[in-house]
Structures are given as C-alpha cells and as structure tokens.
Amino acid sequence: MPLYCLQGRYTKASLTTIIENKEDRTAAAAAACESVGGKLVCMYGASGQDYHIMAIADMPSLQSYMALYMKIMQSGAFETLKTINLYTGADVAAAAEMASGASYSPPN
Numbered sequence: 001m002p003l004y005c006l007q008g009r010y011t012k013a014s015l016t017t018i019i020e021n022k023e024d025r026t027a028a029a030a031a032a033c034e035s036v037g038g039k040l041v042c043m044y045g046a047s048g049q050d051y052h053i054m055a056i057a058d059m060p061s062l063q064s065y066m067a068l069y070m071k072i073m074q075s076g077a078f079e080t081l082k083t084i085n086l087y088t089g090a091d092v093a094a095a096a097e098m099a100s101g102a103s104y105s106p107p108n
Contacts, residue, residue, distance in 0.1 A: 001038070001058045001059055001060050001061075002058075002059050002061070002062065002065065002085070002086075003041070003056060003057070003058055003059075003085075003086035003087070003088075004056070004057050004059060004065050004083055004084070004085060004086060005054060005055070005056050005083070005084040005086055006053075006054070006055045006056075006057065006069070006072075006081060006082070006083055007046070007049075007050075007051035007053070007054050007081070007082040007083075007084070008051055008052060008053045008054075008055075008072075008078045008080070008081050008082075009050065009051050009052055009078060009079045009080040009081075010052050010053075010077060010078055010079065011076065011077060011078065011079050014077045014078070015052070025043070025053070026040070026043050029043050029055055032068060032071070032072070033057045033058075033059070033068065035068075036059070036060075036064040036065075036067050036068045037059070037060045037064050038057050038058055038059040038060060038064055038065070038068065039057065039058045040055060040056075040057055041056040041057060041058050042055070042056050043055040043056075050080075051080070051082065056086065065083075069081065069083065
C-alpha cells in the first residue's frame, strides 16, 4: 500500500484546545486513517519546524488518502498541510524493472 507523510501546522485555536485538554491526538489520527481503510504507521511532533506534526500513513490507494486529506482540511484544525509521497527500496527496484521496458524519445 502507498505510504504518505503528512506534515501539519495546527491553527492557534486547535493548539490552544490540545493544550487545555492535555490531549494526545495519536488515537484520533489512527481512527481517521482507519476510517478510509488505512493505517497510521506513526505520528510525531516536530519542534523548531514549520509544521507541528508529522504522520506517516499506509493507505490502500491515492483516493483513500485524498479523502482523508479532504476531511482533515474541511475540519479547519490545520492552517497548512503538506504531503510527501514515500517509497521503499523495493518500490525503487520494481520501478527500475519497469523502466527497463519503458520507451521514451527525448527531443532532438
């Protein structure tokens, strides 16, 4: 399944609520991933960065990730979200195998 790294910057209101409620958002993130058939691999805070959290999710498809992303954006909890598509060494090897049979004509 495709892996995605989601980086998020909470709104000030969201951060205030998390601090006031002494809330760990990991269970909520895991439930959100599971709601679209995926799995939360891990989630970390990121101090000193442009983003407050980084989460890695294992999703069954791009569409399932997009649905989750849309729901998160729709919530208004984040100012900014950024997605990084992740891949494994096995993905690189499989792509290299496919590339050996691909054709492309560069401009002359």
